[in-house]
Amino acid sequence: MIARILIPLLLLIALPDLYLHWHYLQHRKGYNAFWRCLFWAPSMIMLAYTLGLAAGDNFVPEQMEVLFLYLFLLGIFVLPKAVFALCSAIGLLFCKLLHKRQNWGNLIGFFLALFVMYIIVYGGTIGFSQVKVNEMEFASKDLPKSFDGYRIVMFSDAHVGTYTGSRERILEKAVKIINDQKGDMVVFAGDLQNVQPSELDPVQNLLGTIKAKDGVFSILGNHDYANYLKTDFATEALNESLIKSKERSMGWNLLLNENRVLRRGKDSIVVVGLEDNTPSKWNKEPKRIDTEKAMKGVGDQAFTLMLVHNPDAWGSDAGLHIQAPLTLSGHTHGGQFRLLGWSPVSWKTPYGGGWYHEDGRSLYVSTGLGGLIPFRFGVPGEVAVITLKRK
Numbered sequence: 564m565i566a567r568i569l570i571p572l573l574l575l576i577a578l579p580d581l582y583l584h585w586h587y588l589q590h591r592k593g594y595n596a597f598w599r600c601l602f603w604a605p606s607m608i609m610l611a612y613t614l615g616l617a618a619g620d621n622f623v624p625e626q627m628e629v630l631f632l633y634l635f636l637l638g639i640f641v642l643p644k645a646v647f648a649l650c651s652a653i654g655l656l657f658c659k660l661l662h663k664r665q666n667w668g669n670l671i672g673f674f675l676a677l678f679v680m681y682i683i684v685y686g687g688t689i690g691f692s693q694v695k696v697n698e699m700e701f702a703s704k705d706l707p708k709s710f711d712g713y714r715i716v717m718f719s720d721a722h723v724g725t726y727t728g729s730r731e732r733i734l735e736k737a738v739k740i741i742n743d744q745k746g747d748m749v750v751f752a753g754d755l756q757n758v759q760p761s762e763l764d765p766v767q768n769l770l771g772t773i774k775a776k777d778g779v780f781s782i783l784g785n786h787d788y789a790n791y792l793k794t795d796f797a798t799e800a801l802n803e804s805l806i807k808s809k810e811r812s813m814g815w816n817l818l819l820n821e822n823r824v825l826r827r828g829k830d831s832i833v834v835v836g837l838e839d840n841t842p843s844k845w846n847k848e849p850k851r852i853d854t855e856k857a858m859k860g861v862g863d864q865a866f867t868l869m870l871v872h873n874p875d876a877w878g879s880d881a882g883l884h885i886q887a888p889l890t891l892s893g894h895t896h897g898g899q900f901r902l903l904g905w906s907p908v909s910w911k912t913p914y915g916g917g918w919y920h921e922d923g924r925s926l927y928v929s930t931g932l933g934g935l936i937p938f939r940f941g942v943p944g945e946v947a948v949i950t951l952k953r954k
Contacts, residue, residue, distance in 0.1 A: 564623050569614075582652060623757065627757065631937060646672060648672070650672030655668065687937060690938065694932065694944040697945055699918075705888055710832055714745070714948060715750055715949045716946065716948050717946070721931075722935050724759075725933050733944075737932055748778065750779075751815065752784070753872030754893065754931075779814065780870065781836070782872055783817070783838060784839055785839050787806050820852065820857040837852050837872075839851060839871070868887065870890070874893075877914065887924065902941055914928050
């Protein structure tokens, strides 16, 4: 993870201190060797911390708290300093262009730096602990009459390896909320783990308490495969086998390019679960989705509910091959940050979160429950409740 953005991180840490040293400190009286060492020590520590994390083989370190501490320090000390230095430098440029003495960029940068610190602290505490219930309806003329009013409770992107220590209470609260919705079906749209199945061990019994009338249906997300562990083929295969067996042992119906028929009297709907094709660092073009296998035995007139982790598949050839009235996805987390309606997820996908409609098909993208990084600002964890309605 750190290795992917190593150079930008090193510049982010070093350049603000270079600017502050050059512009504000180097000519100050009393700025001797002791104070220079004191000023540069935090940056040197952060640079060494960054290089140490980047040297690891895996996407994230085995001890996730090491990464969490690094990101917290980055957000509390490095980012505010970078924001201040940037505003100050822009203000200085305007001073020179307009021949002014007062650098208003310093004042603006000071308050923006405080705001950045607020975002980091709030997002890593209160923001990450919030779980909202998002209730909505989906109407279709093709829905069988017996399924009018059918309640689907959906959650996605649990990333249970992040719920360590006191954060485990957040997951307990989320499980209670899911069960409190009294759904006819519970759907999990992938990314149960961060990198390895052992993360489920402390919470497997808790997740096994999730119940619904017709059961819990799940699919695998990109993090549920061995995408983020640099290891041998045998270990990859073992880890993928373990996560599958753990989900099934919790009573979940794991769909791997498969379908299940749900019946109400003479009426029925079909739940189709696709595997995930999200590229990883080591496997740029995985070919796991098999629509022909997933739709085996499904008639043309069947009302189909499709589950696929990455919503980009909905707009690809793989998604178009299945004319499902309703598709449920996750993966994006809503960017885990939204300010004034904007989220960085818009840079990566047109399907950042919410409803999308095209050619008689509808897609709902959940903004997810947790995340690899314990941070959410403006995008609380989501439990979606979708009530099916017949037009």
